Amino acid sequence: xxxxxxxxxxxxxxxxxxxxxxxxxxxxxxxxxxxxxxxxxxxxxxxxxxxxxxxxxxxxxxxxxxxxxxxxxxxxxxxxxxxxxxxxxxxxxxxxxxx
Amino acid sequence: xxxxxxxxxxxxxxxxxxxxxxxxxxxxxxxxxxxxxxxxxxxxxxxxxxxxxxxxxxxxxxxxxxxxxxxxxxxxxxxxxxxxxxxxxxxxxxxxxxxxxxxxxxxxxxxxxxxxxxxxxxxxxxxxxxxxxxxxxxxxxxxxxxxxxxxxxxxxxxxxxxxxxxxxxxxxxxxxxxxxxxxxxxxxxxxxxxxxxxxxxxxxxxxxxxxxxxxxxxxxxxxxxxxxxxxxxxxxxxxxxxxxxxxxxxxxxxxxxxxxxxxxxxxxxxxxxxxxxxxxxxxxxxxxxxxxxxxxxxxxxxxxxxxxxxxxxxxxxxxxxxxxxxxxxxxxxxxxxxxxxxxxxxxxxxxxxxxxxxxxxxxxxxxxxxxxxxxxxxxxxxxxxxxxxxxxxxxxxxxxxxxxxxxxxxxxxxxxxxxxxxxxxxxxxxxxxxxxxxxxxxxxxxxxxxxxxxxxxxxxxxxxxxxxxxxxxxxxxxxxxxxxxxx
Numbered sequence: 001x002x003x004x005x006x007x008x009x010x011x012x013x014x015x016x017x018x019x020x021x022x023x024x025x026x027x028x029x030x031x032x033x034x035x036x037x038x039x040x041x042x043x044x045x046x047x048x049x050x051x052x053x054x055x056x057x058x059x060x061x062x063x064x065x066x067x068x069x070x071x072x073x074x075x076x077x078x079x080x081x082x083x084x085x086x087x088x089x090x091x092x093x094x095x096x097x098x099x
Numbered sequence: 100x101x102x103x104x105x106x107x108x109x110x111x112x113x114x115x116x117x118x119x120x121x122x123x124x125x126x127x128x129x130x131x132x133x134x135x136x137x138x139x140x141x142x143x144x145x146x147x148x149x150x151x152x153x154x155x156x157x158x159x160x161x162x163x164x165x166x167x168x169x170x171x172x173x174x175x176x177x178x179x180x181x182x183x184x185x186x187x188x189x190x191x192x193x194x195x196x197x198x199x200x201x202x203x204x205x206x207x208x209x210x211x212x213x214x215x216x217x218x219x220x221x222x223x224x225x226x227x228x229x230x231x232x233x234x235x236x237x238x239x240x241x242x243x244x245x246x247x248x249x250x251x252x253x254x255x256x257x258x259x260x261x262x263x264x265x266x267x268x269x270x271x272x273x274x275x276x277x278x279x280x281x282x283x284x285x286x287x288x289x290x291x292x293x294x295x296x297x298x299x300x301x302x303x304x305x306x307x308x309x310x311x312x313x314x315x316x317x318x319x320x321x322x323x324x325x326x327x328x329x330x331x332x333x334x335x336x337x338x339x340x341x342x343x344x345x346x347x348x349x350x351x352x353x354x355x356x357x358x359x360x361x362x363x364x365x366x367x368x369x370x371x372x373x374x375x376x377x378x379x380x381x382x383x384x385x386x387x388x389x390x391x392x393x394x395x396x397x398x399x400x401x402x403x404x405x406x407x408x409x410x411x412x413x414x415x416x417x418x419x420x421x422x423x424x425x426x427x428x429x430x431x432x433x434x435x436x437x438x439x440x441x442x443x444x445x446x447x448x449x450x451x452x453x454x455x456x457x458x459x460x461x462x463x464x465x466x467x468x469x470x471x472x473x474x475x476x477x478x479x480x481x482x483x484x485x486x487x488x489x490x491x492x493x494x495x496x497x498x499x500x501x502x503x504x505x506x507x508x509x510x511x512x513x514x515x516x517x518x519x520x521x522x523x524x525x526x527x528x529x530x531x532x533x534x535x536x537x538x539x540x541x542x543x544x545x546x547x548x549x550x551x552x553x554x555x556x557x558x559x560x561x562x563x564x565x566x567x568x569x570x571x572x573x574x575x576x577x578x579x580x581x582x583x584x585x586x
């Protein structure tokens with residue numbers, strides 16, 4: 001049985017903001033199925049009482065003193081922007097016309 | 100060819116310091132070599148002739164006290180370089196010139212190294228062959244029809260092709276070590292947190308580790324000492340002194356390993372290494388025993404789950420990290436016709452800007468993190484990561500370092516592993532456990548199989564980077580270095 005369906009891959013692509021093509025969906029669904037079947041054996045490990053490791057360095061929050069430090073100027077920060085207006089990043093509309 | 104391109108970084112630094120040769124002459128020799136051979140090798144995505152010559156002139160005019168003053172270096176295109184194009188080999192960042200330097204690049208500049216340019220890689224460091232670069236693959240100088248390893252294939256190939264004496268790589272699952280192995284060069288992954296990630300374009304933040312690439316162990320150690328150390332701008336940077344890797348490499352090169360215990364991982368034995376790779380590995384092991392080392396078999400029962408754990412953890416972190424490429428602040432924007440919504444433009448931009456392997460991993464990571472699957476996949480992988488760490492800790496109670504082949508197979512022909520992505524993942528079988536644990540590991544050339552280089556991996560405990568350099572330098576003193584056929 002497939003571990004992941006074409007429909008699931010389409011849903012995940014939408015969640016990931018990837019406008020994948022029909023052809024890609026066919027290909028990815030098969031490939032991801034092979035990968036998932038291969039990694040699924042991770043479930044064989046008895047690990048219920050094992051604490052998770054998110055990170056190899058046992059650190060919690062690292063704070064610094066709240067003092068202003070040198071940073072990018074506005075022009076530098078905008079230097080790679082695909083579009084800008086009035087010293088800000090310009091984006092396509094985020095609300096419907098009626099909203 | 101100029102002799103300057105054949106010299107070690109240590110030798111070049113000495114000549115420049117002594118006034119025997121100028122930094123500009125050294126830079127020019129390497130830039131000319133790149134011009135001559137890079138059309139065949141394609142190690143570089145961008146060559147910064149002007150910037151390199153200016154940096155070299157500055158060294159000639161001023162301070163030569165740094166141990167690497169005037170030495171040329173190639174930098175993997177995943178590190179931000181101020182004003183110099185940085186793409187991570189992706190179309191989504193084509194033409195981007197960062198407004199800042201990565202900490203490592205800053206340290207390289209401060210040390211007077213001369214950056215020649217930016218090297219090719221698998222897109223966003225995801226791959227083992229550079230075949231996933233959006234700008235075409237790098238060809239292995241040993242055989243131009245074969246892969247140079249990945250993701251840092253460009254950095255490794257630039258060394259093997261004598262285009263640069265030093266290079267910077269990054270290692271998330273083996274991206275420094277496996278390219279080192281298949282190009283006959285040295286690649287070291289420092290302890291996670293031992294080198295700064297600030298300015299490194301993130302793939303999997305809990306695993307990404309920048310490190311040195313060189314043609315011999317002493318040069319790698321020297322570069323390691325220049326780039327490593329605490330960085331307040333990276334919150335996972337370790338605030339401890341860097342182990343003295345230069346002294347350790349020197350000690351190892353004297354060829355005495357009396358009392359050093361090498362651990363052979365029992366669970367790696369049956370894992371489908373090519374016979375030629377195994378033969379070169381075993382001969383190297385014998386050579387180390389002759390130098391006084393003792394071989395002890397150890398068991399790491401959870402290493403067999405390292406590959407599955409990695410291919411859940413790394414894609415999960417990548418799906419989150421790569422969300423920043425949304426066509427708003429930098430890079431590509433596609434489909435903004437004045438009518439489409441932000442969300443539509445984002446989806447079209449990411450579809451056009453990312454290549455197939457990046458998309459697969461984003462989708463896989465999104466799956467592993469989604470509700471209903473999180474506990475079974477990402478959560479379980481994190482628990483297995485704990486068990487793999489415990490395996491390492493218990494092994495290091497019995498031995499000083501662990502050893503293995505770096506990768507199960509020599510450089511493979513282009514196209515032989517791209518149709519089934521999981522076949523590509525197997526290249527990292529022996530390198531991935533270390534990334535999950537966070538310790539340091541190095542690949543050093545140990546022989547040839549069918550005329551192609553084989554790498555020997557030494558893994559050490561966290562913050563014992565010096566130990567791996569000692570063993571690697573000892574092996575190098577016994578087996579020598581390997582030179583590819585002339586291009």
